[in-house]
Amino acid sequence: MPPVIIAEELKKTYGTTSAVDGIHFTVHKGEIFGFLGPNGAGKTTTMKLLTCVSPRTSGTLQVLGMDPDTEPAAIKARLGIVPQETNLDPDFTCHANLVTYAGYFDIPRDQAAKKADELLEFVQLQDKRDVAIDKLSGGMKRRLILARALVNSPDLLILDEPTIGLDPQARHLIWERLKLLQAQGNTVVLTTHYLDEAARLCDRLVIMDNGRILVLGSPADLVKEHVGDEIVEVEHSIEIVTCLEKTGIRFEIFGDTVQIVTTSARDVARTLFEHCQPKKMITRPATLEDVFLKLAGRTLKE
Amino acid sequence: MTLMTLFAIPRVSYRAWKVWYRNLFVFIRTWKVNFFPPFIEAFLYLSAIGLGIGTYVGSIDGIPYVNFIAPAILAISVMNSAFFECTYGSYVRMYYQKSFDAMIATPLSIEDVIAGELLWGATRSVMYVAIMLPVLAAFGVISLPASLLAIPLAFIGGLMFAAIGMCFTGITPGLETLNYPAYLFITPMTLFSGTFFPLALLPAVFGYIAVLFFPLTHLVAAMRMCTIPDFSPAILVHLSWMVAVTGVLCIVSINLMKRRLIV
Numbered sequence: 001m002p003p004v005i006i007a008e009e010l011k012k013t014y015g016t017t018s019a020v021d022g023i024h025f026t027v028h029k030g031e032i033f034g035f036l037g038p039n040g041a042g043k044t045t046t047m048k049l050l051t052c053v054s055p056r057t058s059g060t061l062q063v064l065g066m067d068p069d070t071e072p073a074a075i076k077a078r079l080g081i082v083p084q085e086t087n088l089d090p091d092f093t094c095h096a097n098l099v100t101y102a103g104y105f106d107i108p109r110d111q112a113a114k115k116a117d118e119l120l121e122f123v124q125l126q127d128k129r130d131v132a133i134d135k136l137s138g139g140m141k142r143r144l145i146l147a148r149a150l151v152n153s154p155d156l157l158i159l160d161e162p163t164i165g166l167d168p169q170a171r172h173l174i175w176e177r178l179k180l181l182q183a184q185g186n187t188v189v190l191t192t193h194y195l196d197e198a199a200r201l202c203d204r205l206v207i208m209d210n211g212r213i214l215v216l217g218s219p220a221d222l223v224k225e226h227v228g229d230e231i232v233e234v235e236h237s238i239e240i241v242t243c244l245e246k247t248g249i250r251f252e253i254f255g256d257t258v259q260i261v262t263t264s265a266r267d268v269a270r271t272l273f274e275h276c277q278p279k280k281m282i283t284r285p286a287t288l289e290d291v292f293l294k295l296a297g298r299t300l301k302e
Numbered sequence: 303m304t305l306m307t308l309f310a311i312p313r314v315s316y317r318a319w320k321v322w323y324r325n326l327f328v329f330i331r332t333w334k335v336n337f338f339p340p341f342i343e344a345f346l347y348l349s350a351i352g353l354g355i356g357t358y359v360g361s362i363d364g365i366p367y368v369n370f371i372a373p374a375i376l377a378i379s380v381m382n383s384a385f386f387e388c389t390y391g392s393y394v395r396m397y398y399q400k401s402f403d404a405m406i407a408t409p410l411s412i413e414d415v416i417a418g419e420l421l422w423g424a425t426r427s428v429m430y431v432a433i434m435l436p437v438l439a440a441f442g443v444i445s446l447p448a449s450l451l452a453i454p455l456a457f458i459g460g461l462m463f464a465a466i467g468m469c470f471t472g473i474t475p476g477l478e479t480l481n482y483p484a485y486l487f488i489t490p491m492t493l494f495s496g497t498f499f500p501l502a503l504l505p506a507v508f509g510y511i512a513v514l515f516f517p518l519t520h521l522v523a524a525m526r527m528c529t530i531p532d533f534s535p536a537i538l539v540h541l542s543w544m545v546a547v548t549g550v551l552c553i554v555s556i557n558l559m560k561r562r563l564i565v
Contacts, residue, residue: 014565053406054565073315073409081407087400091328100327104320104408152408 001029002065004156004187005050010059012045012211019045021211022059027189032182034198034205035191036288038296042211043191044084047160050189051081064155077105080154084161086141088133094120094144095129098151105152112151119147123177139170146174150181157181159190163197175201195289207295214295219288226294227286230265233257234278243276261286312413312556321405321418322425329426340379340430344437347375351498352443362500365530372443373525374497376431376452377459381518383430384423384460385488388467389480392419397477402563416559420464420552427460428453438529448531455528459521462544465551466517472558495519520544 005027012020020042027033035043048054050063052072061068063075089097095116102112120126123143128136136144142162149157162178163171178188178201192198198205199219206216215222234240236256244251244258249268251260262268265283272278329336352368359367395401405415431452438444444452470483494501494508495518501509512519520540527533 051407053403072411073317076407077409079407083403083407085400085403087404089324089401089404090399091331100324101404101408103323104317104405104410106409 003027003062004029004064005033005189006060006062008060010046010049010061011057012042012049012054013057018211020049020056023206023208023211023213025206025213025216027187029187030182030185031203032178032188032190032201034202035189035208036193036195036198036205036292037191037208038193041208041296043208044160045211046208047158047189047191051079051158052076077152078155080149080152080157082142082145082149082157082159082162084164086138086145088141088144088148090133093130093132094125094136097133097144098148101148102151107152115151116147119150122150123147124173139166139173142166142170142174146177155187157186157188159188161191161193163192163194171197195287195292199288207292209296215291222291223286223288227290228261229263229286230261231284231286231290232260232262232265232268232272233282233284234260234272234276235280237279240276240278243272247271247275261290307561308554308557309550310557311553312417312560313411314413314417314556315411317410317414318417318421320410321415322421325418325422326425329429336429337433340383340433341437343379344375344434347371348438348441348443352441366443368441369443369530370526371498372438372441373452373529374522375438376434376456376529377495377518377522377525378492378497379430379434380427380456380459380521381463381488381491383426384463385467386484387426388419388423388464389471389474389483390477392423392468392471393474393477393480395419396471396559396563406563412560412563413556416468416556417552420461420468420555423464423467424457424460427456427463431456444529445531449529451528452525455521455524458541458544458548459517459525461552462517462521462548465548465555468555469551469558472555472562491516491518496522517544517547 003026005025007023007025009022009024010020011018011022023046035046037043045054049056049061049068052063052068052075055069064078066075068075089100092100095113098116098119099109099112102115103109107115117126117129120129123146125140125143125147128140133141146162149159163174166174175197182188190201202219204216204218205222206213207222208214215226217225234257236253236258240258241253244260249260249271251258260268269281269283272281348368352371356367361367362370402412402415406412435444435449435452439446439449470480474480494504495512495516497518501512501519520543524537524540524544527537
C-alpha cells in the first residue's frame with residue numbers, strides 16, 4: 001500500500017527565516033502520526049503545507065499520492081481538517097454548520113443533513129443540534145470542529161492541537177473518538193504539545209524544533225533509546241551530590257531535583273537509602289516528557 | 303508583488319457559487335433586518351431631498367427634481383451595499399470569523415472564496431434596487447418598464463463597487479482603516495458624481511475628475527437614462543467604462559486577497 005504522505009527535504013521559508021527546514025517523513029495508512037515540539041517549532045507550518053493552504057518553498061510533498069501544488073482541490077476533497085483556531089460559522093447553528101460545510105464538498109443537501117445528525121451523535125452534541133455557536137462551551141466547539149472535519153468521510157484526518165485548552169473530560173472524549181476513527185481504518189496526523197496526549201495516541205511521532213525533525217519513532221522506542229527505562233528523582237542538596245559522586249552513580253541536576261536514569265530503579269533506590277539518606281525520593285518510568293526535555297532543552301522558547 | 307501577479311487571471315471554479323450561497327443563506331435567515339433598510343431609505347431620500355429641497359429647486363433640465371434624483375438614490379444604494387459588504391462585511395468574515403480559513407480547508411480555493419464574495423456583493427446591490435424600485439414607482443418618480451433595466455445595471459455597478467471594496471480589504475491593515483476609503487472616497491463620490499445636481503454646474507475640472515475617477519458618475523448617468531427614460535448613445539460609453547473597470551478590479555482584488563491570505 002502506498003504511503004498516505006511522503007515528505008522529502010520539505011522546506012518553507014518566510015523571508016529569511018525557515019519555518020520548516022528540510023524535513024523527511026512518511027505516514028502510512030491507518031496510523032496515528034504525531035508532531036511534537038515547542039511553540040514555533042514548525043508544526044503548524046507543516047500542517048499548512050500538508051493541507052494545501054501554504055505553498056512549499058522547496059522539496060517534494062505527496063499527500064494521498066498527489067502534489068498539493070498541482071491538485072489542491074482533489075487532495076482537500078479527501079482531507080478532514082481540524083484547525084488550531086476555532087473557525088466555526090457564527091451565523092449558523094451546529095447542524096447548519098455541518099450541512100453548509102458539507103456543501104463545500106459537493107455533498108447533496110439531504111445526504112448532508114443525515115450525515116450531520118450522525119456526526120453530532122458521534123461527538124455527543126445531538127442535544128445542541130439547533131443551538132447557535134456562541135452558546136457552546138470551548139470543549140463543545142472543539143468537538144463540533146471534529147465532527148465538521150468528518151462530513152466528507154475523509155481518508156486522512158489532520159488535526160492541529162485538537163485538545164488545546166480543554167478540560168480532562170473533553171480531552172478524553174476526543175482521544176477516544178480518534179482511536180475509534182483509527183480502528184475504522186482512518187489515518188490521522190496531529191500536532192500537540194501535550195506529551196501525555198502524544199504518548200497515548202500516536203503510533204509514531206516526530207519531535208520538531210527550529211523547523212527540523214530531531215527524532216522519529218514510536219513513543220516507547222524513543223523513550224528507551226533517548227532516556228532509558230526508569231528514573232529516580234531525589235532532592236538537590238550538597239550531601240546528596242557528594243554522596244552520589246562517591247558511589248559513582250551518573251546523575252543530572254535540574255533545579256531542585258537530582259535525576260538518575262537507570263535500568264533498575266530498585267537497585268539505585270537501595271544504594272541511595274543505604275548510603276545517602278535522601279529526604280525525598282521518587283522512582284518512576286521514563287516518559288516522553290523526559291525525551292522531549294532532553295532533546296528540545298529545558299529553557300523556555302518564545 | 304509584481305505587476306504580473308497583480309493582473310494574472312485567477313483560476314475561479316464553479317465553487318465560487320457555494321460561497322455566494324452561504325451568504326445568501328445567512329441573508330435569508332435574517333431577511334427582516336435586511337429588507338427594511340432599502341425600503342426606509344427610499345422613503346427618507348424622497349421625502350427629505352426630493353419633496354423638501356425639491357420644492358425650491360423645481361426642475362432640472364425640464365425634469366422634476368425628485369425624478370432627477372430618483373436614479374441617483376438607486377445608484378448610491380448600489381454603491382453602498384456592494385462596497386460595504388465587500389469591505390466591512392468581508393473583513394469581518396475573513397479576520398474575525400475566520401470563515402475564509404474554514405472554507406479553504408475544503409475543495410474551495412481562495413480565488414473561489416473571493417469571487418463568491420464579489421458575486422454576493424453584486425447580488426446585495428441587485429436586491430437593494432429590487433426592493434427600492436416599487437417604492438420609487440409608487441411615488442411616480444420613475445417610469446416603467448424602462449426602469450426595470452436598473453436591475454441588470456445594479457449587477458454591473460454592484461460588481462464594480464464590490465471589486466473596489468475588495469481591493470481596499472486586500473490592503474487595509476485593520477478594520478478601522480477601512481474608514482479612510484469610506485469617508486475619503488465614497489462620501490465625496492456620493493456628492494460629486496452628478497447625483498443631486500448636474501456636474502455641468504461645477505467648474506469643468508470637477509467634471510473631468512468625476513468622469514475619470516468616480517465610478518459612480520457612470521452608474522448614475524446610465525441609471526438616469528433608464529428611469530427618465532432618455533437613452534442616448536452615451537450609455538454605451540458609461541457601460542463600457544464600468545465593464546472594463548469591473549473586469550480589471552475583480553482580477554486585482556482577487557490577487558490582492560490571495561497575497562494577503564496565502565503565505
